[in-house]
Amino acid sequence: MTSAHTVRNRPAPAKPTGRPPRRRRALTLRQQESRAGLALLSPTLIIVLVVVVLPVVWTIVLAFQRLRLATLQREGIFGRFTLQNFAKVLGSADMWSSLGTTLVYTIGGTVLSLALGLVAALALRKPFRGRAFLRSAMLLPYVSPVVAATFVWEIMLSPQFGVVNAWGKSIFGWDKPVAFLSQETSTLSLFGWHVHLPLALLVVIAFEGWRYFPFTFLFLIARLQAVPKELEEAALVDGATPTQRFRHILLPQLYPVLALLSVLRFILTFNKFDDVYLLTGGGAGTDVLSVRVYDFLTAQFDVGGAAAQALVLAVVLVVFLVVYLKFFAPEDRA
Amino acid sequence: MNRMTFETRLFGVLRWVTIVFLAIATLFPFYYMVLLSVRSQDSLLQHPGDILPKLSDFTVTTYTTVLKSVAAGGDGLLELLGNSALVAVGTVIVTLALSLPGAYAASRLRFAGRRQVHFLFLAVYLFPSILLAIPLFVIFSKAGLRDSLVGLLVVYVAQALPVSIYMLRNYLSTIPESIEEAAAIDGNGRLGTLWRVTLPLAAPSIVATGLYVFMIAWNEFLFALLFLVEDRSKWTVSLGLSQLAGGLEVPKTVLMAGSVVLTIPIVILFFAAERLLAEGLTSGAEKG
Numbered sequence: 001m002t003s004a005h006t007v008r009n010r011p012a013p014a015k016p017t018g019r020p021p022r023r024r025r026a027l028t029l030r031q032q033e034s035r036a037g038l039a040l041l042s043p044t045l046i047i048v049l050v051v052v053v054l055p056v057v058w059t060i061v062l063a064f065q066r067l068r069l070a071t072l073q074r075e076g077i078f079g080r081f082t083l084q085n086f087a088k089v090l091g092s093a094d095m096w097s098s099l100g101t102t103l104v105y106t107i108g109g110t111v112l113s114l115a116l117g118l119v120a121a122l123a124l125r126k127p128f129r130g131r132a133f134l135r136s137a138m139l140l141p142y143v144s145p146v147v148a149a150t151f152v153w154e155i156m157l158s159p160q161f162g163v164v165n166a167w168g169k170s171i172f173g174w175d176k177p178v179a180f181l182s183q184e185t186s187t188l189s190l191f192g193w194h195v196h197l198p199l200a201l202l203v204v205i206a207f208e209g210w211r212y213f214p215f216t217f218l219f220l221i222a223r224l225q226a227v228p229k230e231l232e233e234a235a236l237v238d239g240a241t242p243t244q245r246f247r248h249i250l251l252p253q254l255y256p257v258l259a260l261l262s263v264l265r266f267i268l269t270f271n272k273f274d275d276v277y278l279l280t281g282g283g284a285g286t287d288v289l290s291v292r293v294y295d296f297l298t299a300q301f302d303v304g305g306a307a308a309q310a311l312v313l314a315v316v317l318v319v320f321l322v323v324y325l326k327f328f329a330p331e332d333r334a
Numbered sequence: 335m336n337r338m339t340f341e342t343r344l345f346g347v348l349r350w351v352t353i354v355f356l357a358i359a360t361l362f363p364f365y366y367m368v369l370l371s372v373r374s375q376d377s378l379l380q381h382p383g384d385i386l387p388k389l390s391d392f393t394v395t396t397y398t399t400v401l402k403s404v405a406a407g408g409d410g411l412l413e414l415l416g417n418s419a420l421v422a423v424g425t426v427i428v429t430l431a432l433s434l435p436g437a438y439a440a441s442r443l444r445f446a447g448r449r450q451v452h453f454l455f456l457a458v459y460l461f462p463s464i465l466l467a468i469p470l471f472v473i474f475s476k477a478g479l480r481d482s483l484v485g486l487l488v489v490y491v492a493q494a495l496p497v498s499i500y501m502l503r504n505y506l507s508t509i510p511e512s513i514e515e516a517a518a519i520d521g522n523g524r525l526g527t528l529w530r531v532t533l534p535l536a537a538p539s540i541v542a543t544g545l546y547v548f549m550i551a552w553n554e555f556l557f558a559l560l561f562l563v564e565d566r567s568k569w570t571v572s573l574g575l576s577q578l579a580g581g582l583e584v585p586k587t588v589l590m591a592g593s594v595v596l597t598i599p600i601v602i603l604f605f606a607a608e609r610l611l612a613e614g615l616t617s618g619a620e621k622g
Binding site: 030033034035036037038040041043044047048050051052054055056058059062119120122123124128134135136137138139140141143144145146147148149151152153155156158160161162163165166167169170210214239241242243267268270271273274277278289290293294297303306307310311313314317318321 | 338353363381436549553600604
């Protein structure tokens, strides 16, 4: 079991050969090591088992039962099984439009946070006065509590007393205030074209990009600073312009991190609840799936429905990940 | 002008445009938060477009209102600060106590399943928290943990453990094993080595990880909302503030004062150890 793993080129802690014979049937150092490893990791495994794995399994069971919050406490784990929840969840048109919203939100948020993070990393790569300060300040959206961040956005965008609408009126001459967070569509007229924009959804995506670009920025700038200087200098000597250097020198170096970050952000955004819930409450065309699950649970007390809905959410995510890993993942993924 | 000089100049300008844009985009909302928190509601309603502080409008009654206990006619955020601090510090201690040995094992010891440790991540982060919330709600209700801070702490620990192990393991694997072997030759057992040699060397990473975990626990909202909403005395600041916003007649300036109160501990901690956090989170990422 263990000998198959000796891939690391590190010296073994001690060689059992050439030693005087040990006491009776003592464990080899290797066995001791193996046991110690599992023992040290076991508290973590137990917590994750109890707080994550067990609930997931139970959710699967719940999804096949008709249960309300009130009856759940009395009935055991094994009630009568039924497919009703799934019929209800999958048969509702809202669910499919909600899935579409979730995907737009997830892809938009992921792309925006990666793009902003990349631009920020490129801009802050070379030193300038105040860079250290800006670097720290830029992490503020990421580290500040979500409740505080959403409140500031709400107030900034408020139609009555928000600074955005006040400026929009006085500087850009908007004739009436825009309700950014409660207006489902906004019509933009451009050269005679009328474009319908899902306004609230776009604002929520912008919030996601704003809040999480510091995260991608951190990883990207760390990677950028590890790119050997000689590579770029050589390209410069060869007469490569900034865009060419970015395209052919930096970008290939960044691919693995970009791929990893996009998967990570995709998963986390797909499951995101609090940002959308706090900004719009899931209204105005921003009813992402996780907020729907919450509504099932707290407004309708329908545990079975909520579980089925949550399960659909997880399955869709897994399908996306499998497709991604199969077709788009870089060869040497970690 | 050839392409080289054109691009070099263009990006020279764009770089500064970007820097200014980023500075405004990240700092302005927080500046606005502080600004509004020391204004009166009337002044906000009359001049919503003002973004410069005016001495004549300056007030701190927003802060006294939001911090004073409910009995004294305030919003009682001060008491809730204690709850948040308790849960967050508790989460940090428990998470570090569990993840340090785990990370050490994952980086140093060979055992079956060592390479599968990253499945922990998948297990914890693949499923939406809302999915875990349903059964946990029931389990904790039965165990009598639901409306207690302990229950919340257990959930936070589970949420923070994988990332904590990941950060610590990455750092530990940069510490040369020869140092530990030297300590072992000097007669230290495995625990002695861990305690006297590895832990002191890993101190920066431990601080960074602790900070990150604190942030997770302090900022968390969903589980606090689901578990504690019925019992006001157990609310965390995040929950208290969000419940406050539900009240119609609460002035927005008071909400902003509450947001400042909620944000300040994080900002202080974070600026004290920003460099550590950035490095702790991304160490190992350089290799892709």
